[in-house]
Amino acid sequence: MSLPAIDQEYLVDFLVKLLNIASPTGFAEPAIAFVEKELSQFSQLKLSRTRKGALVARWKVESDLSPVALTAHVDTLGAVVKEIKSNGRLKLSRIGGVQWPTVETEGIWVFTSTGEKIRGSVLIDTASGHIYSSAGSETPRNDDHMEVRLDARTTSEKETRELGINIGDCVAFDPRVEVANGFVRSRFLDDKACVANIVSAIKSLVDTGQSPTRTAYFLISNYEEVGHGASTGIPADVTELVTVDMAVVGKGQESDEFSATLCIKDSGGVYHEGLNKKLRSLAGQHSIPYKTDVYPFYGSDGEAFWRAGGDVALALIGPGIDASHNYERAHMDGLVATTNWIMAYLLD
Numbered sequence: 001m002s003l004p005a006i007d008q009e010y011l012v013d014f015l016v017k018l019l020n021i022a023s024p025t026g027f028a029e030p031a032i033a034f035v036e037k038e039l040s041q042f043s044q045l046k047l048s049r050t051r052k053g054a055l056v057a058r059w060k061v062e063s064d065l066s067p068v069a070l071t072a073h074v075d076t077l078g079a080v081v082k083e084i085k086s087n088g089r090l091k092l093s094r095i096g097g098v099q100w101p102t103v104e105t106e107g108i109w110v111f112t113s114t115g116e117k118i119r120g121s122v123l124i125d126t127a128s129g130h131i132y133s134s135a136g137s138e139t140p141r142n143d144d145h146m147e148v149r150l151d152a153r154t155t156s157e158k159e160t161r162e163l164g165i166n167i168g169d170c171v172a173f174d175p176r177v178e179v180a181n182g183f184v185r186s187r188f189l190d191d192k193a194c195v196a197n198i199v200s201a202i203k204s205l206v207d208t209g210q211s212p213t214r215t216a217y218f219l220i221s222n223y224e225e226v227g228h229g230a231s232t233g234i235p236a237d238v239t240e241l242v243t244v245d246m247a248v249v250g251k252g253q254e255s256d257e258f259s260a261t262l263c264i265k266d267s268g269g270v271y272h273e274g275l276n277k278k279l280r281s282l283a284g285q286h287s288i289p290y291k292t293d294v295y296p297f298y299g300s301d302g303e304a305f306w307r308a309g310g311d312v313a314l315a316l317i318g319p320g321i322d323a324s325h326n327y328e329r330a331h332m333d334g335l336v337a338t339t340n341w342i343m344a345y346l347l348d
């Protein structure tokens, strides 16, 4: 049996739109709402929300087999306003594993609690080359020295507060999305690429009049980057969970941007051998290019579910993403391979 064709134009278009919606962990509602709206066009799906705000889509089919689930997350790295400095600039508290050098000079939006958006950028506090010269490069990139310069007239804490900015406001780094020559370059492909894989797999099945073999749940989680996204939201009768999240590309890694990867082990331990075996076999049957790999500094939403007591067979697949949690990059071949793998799994 051959897999349905993937509408690649749709996949990229959906992905670019999702990447351009700011959704740091804790402030991911606009991205959840966007995916919800997109999935609402498929009458096969019944959509609901967890109390935590994650999106659950159920595709129910008549079958005696137990249900399965897939999960991916829309929340991303980001920051909140930690302190307003006496010069009117902001100190930040980072969300998730943001490394300061990766966002130095990046554009940001501050989303105030009253619904305003204020533009700015991230700078080191010794930014001017004509004042600090080479000393600027030696300043440590840490919470004390990195600051937000607002594109608003303020030179004092009072003026910044008058803009409507408060402690705890969300700060989102620009994703800088660019599509060129089969590559998608952007921040936060982790894990929006995989949300796009799931959504486009569903679309391909719907477009060709096919359904999953077993009832399938799709959990779009919103707290992964802080470690507990999918700890809840998977129904108790689900027996297998496939986490769809980025594969680590770089020195010492087997993964690449042109394949999907089956992660055997990461910092959270080893995945489920039986489900891994099934996924390998499906990849073989459908000639899906895939690698197996081990991720050095990585934990997944599926493991969050395991830790919370979830009793399922668990696996992790995803497209290779270069320079993760930095200025990331994916390739269409990896995205297509992952989408095909999801469809093969659903149709098995």
Ligand SMILES: [Zn+2]
Pocket (backbone or CB within 6 Å): 073, 190, 191, 224, 245, 246
């Ligand atoms: Zn991720």
